[in-house]
Amino acid sequence: MKKRTAAAAMFTVAILATAAYAAHPGADYIKENGYKGPETCEECHPGKAKAFLDTVHWKHASKVTNVDGLDPKKEYGMQNRIYVMCNGNDIVNNLKEIPKNPETGKTKFSGCNTCHPGDHLNDVGSKGAEAEKAIDCLVCHSTAYDFRKRKPMKDDKGRVVMGQDRSKEAALAIGKPTAKNCMVCHEAAGGGVIVKRGFSFTKETDAHAAKGMVCVDCHKAKDHKIPTGTDPNNWANDGVRLSCADVSCHGASPHKDADLNRHTAKVACQTCHIPRTGGAFAKDFTVWAQNPDKFYEPTTLKLEANESSPVYAWYNGTVANTPHFIGPKGSKKDGKSKIYPFKIFQGKAFYNKKTGELLSMDFAPPMANGNTRAGVESAARTLGMKNPEQVAKEAVPGWQTIYFASSHLVTKTRALSCANCHAPNGVLNFKELGYSDKEVVKLTSPELFFNKVAAKMKEDW
Template sequence: MSKFRVTMTVLGLALAATTAWGAGVHPGKESIEKSGYKGPETCEECHPGSAKGFLDTVHWKHASKVTNVEGLNPKEEYGMKNRIYVMCNGNDIVNNLKEIPKSPVTGKSKFSGCNTCHPGNHLSDVGSTGAAAEAAVDCLVCHSTDYDFRQRKPFKNEKGEVVMGQDRSVKAALAIGKPTVKNCMVCHEAAGGGVIVKRGFTFTKETDAHAAKGLVCVDCHKAKNHKMPTGHDPNNWANDGVFVSCSDASCHGVKPHKDADLNRHCAKIACQTCHITRTGGAFAKDFTVWEQTPDKFYEPTTLKKEANETTPVYAWYNGTVKNAPHFIGPKGSKKDGKSKITPFKIFQGKAYYNKRTGELLSMDFAQPMSNGDTRAGVLSAAKTLGLKNPEKIAKEAVPGWQTIYFGSNHLVTKTKALYCANCHAPNGVLNFKDLGYTDKEILKLTSPELFMEKLAQKQKEDW
């Protein structure tokens, strides 16, 4: 076929796709019904190069170069592929998807791994490239509105390799559409070891004003070439180099209110501070003591609350992150001209530290999940990571706590947003002393004089 005919064919498919999408129907139905769905190969009939491009995204690599976190090598990539921190205390290297040792009680085993949400088949794993990796991409897990998530479970193939299943049925392929909340939240709501653990939010019309308006995740997180815009969460290091903010012109802009007084606040107060008044999820984990579950396996001791049950903590944040063995959180100050008062969910985790270096140690979950032996998990991880004298490291490892500040960016409310008296009062939600204000400034900031006339007038209008 000539280059001209190939070009015209692709152009024709693209035009057909545009027309069909405009009518709310994805093109290619007849072709899929006739030939079946063959994975990315089928998708690329209309979207050539998409699979290869996807391999360069955070969703596939679980890592990227990071420029706003202290102590990192700017030439290397960081993310769940290789990070060690106490929400997970492991990563894709140490806790790759595998079959754990059999339970000494039941004689049964199970599959476990940090990368079970990786959108591939596991044979072509995190960060892999090439034709096999491209063919392994699970396009439908994000793009099918009728995906059977029960098929996304690990199993052993005929070669004894651990494989992550996919739904590549014609039924799923015929239900292509814009990613739904479920497509996103199947992974993002269950991150960190269970539902509403890591992020501590649900995205429903009852819990989020955006969801109540009918918005879905990708209405704000609008990807281009599968590069996903994110916010600046102190704990969320890996990124695709594109970011989203409430103040973007395509969202609410820098002057989102009709009230000029409220708009002035936007210079020093993050939108989330007033409009995300609650959070939830795990607030403490102990990786040094694992509890036996009803199935006779073990899980780290975890304390958590439901969405909307926890009050955020407020701190100045300029987008840069302090990164220390016992603390990961926002950097910023009242005086730097870049920071805003921002809400955070605080999480504290207990794990093992290297006695000699003071660095946080990773843990291989296979051993403690089977029999509760946490130091055996530290030993296995130390061997996997090539640490010198792993037996000594595991034996002498010192338990300790790490505090992490998670960005509070969902559970948006309009009707229950903070207003003048919620903050500007002696018993208000903001601790002005901790935020760096002087006694004289605090006296002024906590006086009704600031808002008395305005709220009195509003009170008359409401009555």
Template sequence: MNKMTMAAAVICTALLATTATAKEHPGKASLEKSGYKGPESCEECHPGTAHAFLDTVHWKHASKVTNVEGLDPKKEYGMKNRVYVMCNGNDIVNNLKEIPKSPETGKTKFSGCNSCHPGNHLSDVGSVGAEAEKAIDCLVCHSTDYDFRQRKAFKDEQGRVVMGQDRSTKAALAVGKPTVKSCMVCHEAAGGGVIIKRGFSFTKETDVHAAKGMVCVDCHTAKNHKIPTGLDPNNWANDGLLLSCADASCHGAKPHKDADLNRHAAKVACQTCHIPRTGGAFAKDFTVWEQGSDKFYEPTTLKKEANETVPVYAWYNGTVRNTPHFIGPKGSKKDGKSKITPFKIFQGKAFYEKKSGALLSMDFAPPMANGDTRAGVESAARTLGMKNPAAVAKNAVPGWQTIYFGSNHLVTKTKALNCANCHAPNGVLNLKELGYSDKEILKLTSPEIYLKQLVEKQKEEW
């Protein structure tokens, strides 16, 4: 081997060693020596992080909400206390617990809306103080070797319900950037099962970002564990950080080479063209639960797989109309702020208070065990301190609520809508409902405005 070849080999070896070292999370020696002791170990290098995490939506499951009508701006709202028909319970009334035994099998199980809360349940949603800081499950998001078999509820020697955690040194030594699995373990299964609530699957086959090897936090990049999110009529709680495709760090305000397409971006949301399909549940009935093969009950649900549901389109300016029977976008063609945006329509049936017309929440434990939905309403009313819970449940009346879910994932480039998909007379946009006059519609649906462009594209494809 000559000197040049030997030098090259040495340099190559050094570079490989540097790469390996760069990927290794600091603190390995300390962990191997002392073992992993929970957040205490993390705080050796990240002091103050546990305390700061207690002020995030992932811990509080609530925040102040400024864009939804009818809410108290001084109070916090979210999964902790919301009542709506996708999840008719919340962390308060449907807190993690052991449900009653099935009268058919004698078996029970643990269930609760806060099952995904990154604590140990003894320090629950929104808790503060030293014990809460110690309870944080750092590794459930940050370890690529987390044993999810350990993350299950159990009763301790005092009979308290505890959420287990994998605090092994092995898991701690695999700390790194949260993966897609880290997020989707909770977010894909939210609302009662896989692809129920959000209706998307983040894989290379279903999303162009995943196909490029991106993970959730490449877009939802946290700042001090606060996660930026987009505006969705159904997604209320937030960390105060707004995420948009048009951010300078992403695609910018002029993402296309074609000036005509960039002009559309002023009035048409990116998702309108690039997310032509969605999926998930489109109807649920919380007044009637169906028995599964395990003899437990679940709300009657209709759902579609990812990319099966055609969205509806509406003007959206980021503010939300909120009533007991409707949650959806506010906006108009004339307000100067709105964009045409795609939504999945979800309709849910639940119980309403007879006198006030208010939507009632439900404790899922009773109906999950035996199908008695009014018992679930009574239990929730009792937890909330309502007067005469039995009467509330007995007199409750069924009703429907419609919710518009934002379409923000399942992004495609190759199957994006083209000019004719929107501008043809039988296009996907209902221009009349969007507020266009007959004269405007006649102009917007004429081939004159897109024929030349599509002919050129057709030649390229042929």
């Protein structure tokens, strides 16, 4: 009976969704005139295309004020930064056709900016009327978007372009972005599915998804500016921050239990409600492995979502940034920090022998033939470095550790309990978190929670 009820509810939702799209005020106009890209959208939404060009999704960069060593007057992000999850950026790994594989004679298209919502002719950070016309509105807003059409190819002039689905069918299925619209890019970032963030957003893996929520229910955009958290690795932002404690979400006192609410002063919601993580935990860009198709990829060690445990640290929203470490700053004593969970990733790449700085890599050469130093040389040349051949020849392999915020895979039923943390073998290492020996003894004693848990057990009986 419950299955029938659930099926009926899903059918009703589907009917309502279909009705909502059919009721879109611009449907009749699109049926009559077809869909011509942003200029069609601008008939009802004037100025939105130009405004979109000033968002992180288009620029892949912004001014960053919470990360060590950055110039507050400049913009940083995937447009120009280098770190070992990707070991490249939109400049050195722009969308391109890679050299032919010497064994097969075949080539393919590759580039970090394949998720950029343009046509590649008008690329990351571009401005002007042509850039506005190039925006792929439907990749985010259509539930009938044919993602097979969104692939790189060469046009009749031999230029590499990114295809788009601008069909009438896709345009008539517009609405707010679904989880699929978002996850097509965000789940597959970093070189494969759940590699970078280590999470999948499904009803089986996330409590919000199980309730039927989609990404933009929390990440509510205004003028296409998307609110985000303060992930130590996610530098570029639209200047709008997101928190579980927002009054529109759970507020500062989310529990009925006062003892649990007291925890929120020092413990982030994610710490208890995201006890697991996943994704890539190590990657080697210095040695690439050959795949069955004879192309090469960096060797990556990966776990599935919910397959590994996070690392816990104090975090006050500011970020340590060195060639070998990117991670949270904070302490028990600063009055601003909370304990957060993080996914740890370590990447091996090449460093400049003279300066110690992390070097970028153009993926085209090693993807074709496995020559990673040729990739370093090409990137150095693209970035205008002196003596790129010597830089690559003398480059020194080394590791960088990155802390990724663990902000998804939310659970209520499997959240950490008192005994998970307040025990000698608990998930929190209170000593490493800065607590004194005396405090550790107190924090790891059942005395803290024994009577309360015992009473709850009697209720359950």
